[in-house]
Amino acid sequence: MNHDTQINDAAYQVRLGARAGELTGPTANLAPGRVQANLAILPRALADDFLLFCQRNPKPCPLLAMSEPGSPALPELGHDIDIRTDIPRYRVWKDGQLIAEPTDVRDFWRDDLVSFLIGCSFSFEEAMQENDLPVRHIEQRRNVPMYRTNVPTQAAGVFKGPLVVSMRPLKAADAIRAIQVTSRFPSVHGAPVHFGEPAEIGISDIQRPDYGDAVDILPGEVPVFWACGVTPQSVVAAVKPEFCITHAPGHMLVTDLLNSRMAVF
Known part of the structure; x- marks a missing residue:
């Protein structure tokens, strides 16, 4: 999952806007040229199963990056990313039920959480x-x-x-x-x-x-x-894991990756 990145001010400003709570809406067409990503955050005990789920379902879940347990950083996707704050709106799930839609998830963060970033059609x-x-x-x-x-x-x-x-x-x-x-x-x-x-x-x-x-x-x-x-959100509703965080639909992580580098031919 190695990708070339270059620090992009437009993408970084989108992330900073989300981090400051100034950007709370959908991200379609923001920072043109940069890859956007869906989010699923799960406890480490479920991470291996979810990684295998992504590998078996590459059309809906093309995996761009996976974090270290407890780390909010994703340096392979962009400069100074904090996955707890840099998406405009999140969804927090408990036992498969949606319990909150905050603009940051620092209050919900745990040391055992693993972040999965999945390719988005906005790209x-x-x-x-x-x-x-x-x-x-x-x-x-x-x-x-x-x-x-x-x-x-x-x-x-x-x-x-x-x-x-x-x-x-x-x-x-x-x-x-x-x-x-x-x-x-x-x-x-x-x-x-x-x-x-x-x-x-x-x-x-x-x-x-x-x-x-x-x-x-x-x-x-x-x-x-x-x-x-x-x-993954329909899967969360079906499987009902004890805890999960996702993005709110349409509210993506805007990365520093180039859309043009995603093309295979």
Whole structure:
């Protein structure tokens, strides 16, 4: 999990804004060019199982970095990162129940916690925009719509649960181009997992996402679905670990990594 980083003032300012409590909203389109990451923090006793879960489910959980137990630092992802403060909003879970959505988690921190940072589709959206592909939630200044599906993940140890997907509506020709563009970025979810009829993957109402905001689907467009790094949150709800911290959906860690370095071809 070695990645080249260079200190980036825009990304660092986003992190400092979150650290100061000044930035509390979604991070889509902030610090263009820099990789954003989903978060799952678990007790060390569960870390090996979750690492295996990520390895078995690389589409929804492409692992970018894993911390040392008890350490809030992630130097391979960026300058001066403190994972307890540098995300705009967190979710704290106890026995699978959401108990808080704070803007920092220092009061919840424990010496046995291990942080997992997972690639985010916000990173490949830059490549979509560079190819003149519309990204509707950015256009409408909304959080990306995300849905729990009936598609199971591959179990690992105690971890199992349904796949979560994010959705962007596109015309058919644009959907084909989006598949080509995003296939280059497997470490931030890669190509879509489904497009077309939402019911085929267990989504009953496309206008009622489980996470994020609904967006307009225009005439002639089809919904296109990518595996999503919120999947660990559906797994937490299913498995009910005694303690867990995640990001609030759409509120990511903005790293110093370059999106362009995530491309494999």
